[in-house]
Amino acid sequence: MWNSERLIEEQIPRLRRYARALTSDAVRADDLVQDTLERAWSKFSLWRRGSDLRAWLFTIMHNVYVNQVTAAGARHEWLPLDDDALEVPVEADQERALEMRDLVSALNQLPPDYREVLLLVGLEELRYEEVAKVMNVPIGTVMSRLSRGRERLRRLMAGEAAPVLRRVK
Amino acid sequence: MNDVTEQELHAYVDGQLDASRRGAVEAYLAANPHTAEKIAAYRRQGETLHALFDPALDEPVPARLRKPARSAWPVLRYAAMVGWLAVGLVAGWLARGPAVAPLALASLPQQASIAHVVYSAEVLHPVEVGADQEPHLVKWLSKRLGADVRAPDLNPLGFQLVGGRLLPGATGPAAQFMYQDARGQRLTLYVRTQTADTRETAFRYEKNNGVSVFYWVDGPLGYALSGELDRSRLLDAAKLVYRQLDS
Numbered sequence: 522m523w524n525s526e527r528l529i530e531e532q533i534p535r536l537r538r539y540a541r542a543l544t545s546d547a548v549r550a551d552d553l554v555q556d557t558l559e560r561a562w563s564k565f566s567l568w569r570r571g572s573d574l575r576a577w578l579f580t581i582m583h584n585v586y587v588n589q590v591t592a593a594g595a596r597h598e599w600l601p602l603d604d605d606a607l608e609v610p611v612e613a614d615q616e617r618a619l620e621m622r623d624l625v626s627a628l629n630q631l632p633p634d635y636r637e638v639l640l641l642v643g644l645e646e647l648r649y650e651e652v653a654k655v656m657n658v659p660i661g662t663v664m665s666r667l668s669r670g671r672e673r674l675r676r677l678m679a680g681e682a683a684p685v686l687r688r689v690k
Numbered sequence: 691m692n693d694v695t696e697q698e699l700h701a702y703v704d705g706q707l708d709a710s711r712r713g714a715v716e717a718y719l720a721a722n723p724h725t726a727e728k729i730a731a732y733r734r735q736g737e738t739l740h741a742l743f744d745p746a747l748d749e750p751v752p753a754r755l756r757k758p759a760r761s762a763w764p765v766l767r768y769a770a771m772v773g774w775l776a777v778g779l780v781a782g783w784l785a786r787g788p789a790v791a792p793l794a795l796a797s798l799p800q801q802a803s804i805a806h807v808v809y810s811a812e813v814l815h816p817v818e819v820g821a822d823q824e825p826h827l828v829k830w831l832s833k834r835l836g837a838d839v840r841a842p843d844l845n846p847l848g849f850q851l852v853g854g855r856l857l858p859g860a861t862g863p864a865a866q867f868m869y870q871d872a873r874g875q876r877l878t879l880y881v882r883t884q885t886a887d888t889r890e891t892a893f894r895y896e897k898n899n900g901v902s903v904f905y906w907v908d909g910p911l912g913y914a915l916s917g918e919l920d921r922s923r924l925l926d927a928a929k930l931v932y933r934q935l936d937s
Binding site for chain 1: 696697700701704705706728731732735736738739740741742743744746747748749751752754755756811813
């Protein structure tokens with residue numbers, strides 16, 4: 522039993538990394554992790570032994586995150602973006618640090634659903650099917666968010682006008 | 691050229707492509723430099739994400755994210771053994787009161803179980819005032835409830851007082867004392883003033899929100915003891931509370 526709790530603890534660094542990327546804010550990220558862990562600990566009996574604990578934890582975190590985004594309401598409503606306003610001037614020979622900063626800024630311009638897909642795939646390296654399960658959407662939705670999200674990031678970072686993302690259900 | 695789908699291009703970036711399709715994708719990229727450029731940019735996004743956020747993996751985990759001092763799952767199977775012994779007892783206790791709980795009393799286990807669920811799951815701030823300040827805690831809660839409130843001693847059953855808090859009840863302030871055993875299992879005793887229905891009652895049992903509750907009224911106060919415990923074990927605790935508070 523205590524062993525099981527240790528299993529969860531082992532996942533904390535990954536949860537923190539994902540939350541950090543998702544929120545771009547270390548404190549908010551740890552709040553998200555804490556809420557996730559509290560749920561996980563209290564619902565641990567629901568975890569099917571032998572199934573992927575990490576995917577289960579990411580699912581909980583996804584739900585907590587969605588609730589937070591929803592609760593934040595209009596403040597965080599994701600409207601079609603004005604692309605002109607988003608153009609990031611990028612110099613030809615940018616430094617790595619600049620690229621990193623630009624990626625964060627581009628990432629933050631994505632709607633949360635897209636950001637989650639990009640991070641679960643690109644950072645957490647979950648399989649597409651796992652991402653679909655975590656986010657409770659069809660795999661086609663995952664693929665379309667991945668494809669549009671990546672292209673949008675690429676264009677934002679290249680200083681091109683990026684396509685407006687619509688919500689993909 | 692056999693058709694390479696966009697999905698396959700992403701799978702290629704993410705190392706999720708079937709090995710059998712790898713050659714086809716690479717051939718396609720060699721023939722389509724514009725797409726190859728995009729794919730390289732997508733790869734770079736992944737690398738940048740790792741460069742940005744992998745350092746979080748090596749940071750020490752702050753205390754607030756570490757294992758709470760409790761375990762959330764009920765494990766007390768052995769309690770089932772004594773359960774049967776207690777069934778007769780429970781029936782006896784219940785038979786002492788009227789069959790239907792008056793309305794005012796009915797809200798007691800409900801409020802208590804909600805308060806139990808909310809605060810027994812709390813890792814950081816399970817109580818407002820800790821057991822180390824018990825005299826202050828008891829004095830404070832007694833004053834707020836306008837009645838003599840005490841924190842019973844459940845050590846004989848292995849439960850130590852964690853502390854307590856003041857809560858809004860249906861008719862005024864209510865108090866909650868929290869106890870915890872060595873396994874981290876938590877019990878809460880909810881106390882409120884009983885305005886409507888102050889007759890003494892027998893123990894009643896109810897299961898609310900997955901929480902077992904024994905509740906009763908003794909003089910001006912209504913008590914509810916909640917926990918995710920086996921019913922018989924909870925009854926033992928309820929009897930202990932009752933004996934101490936009644937004397």
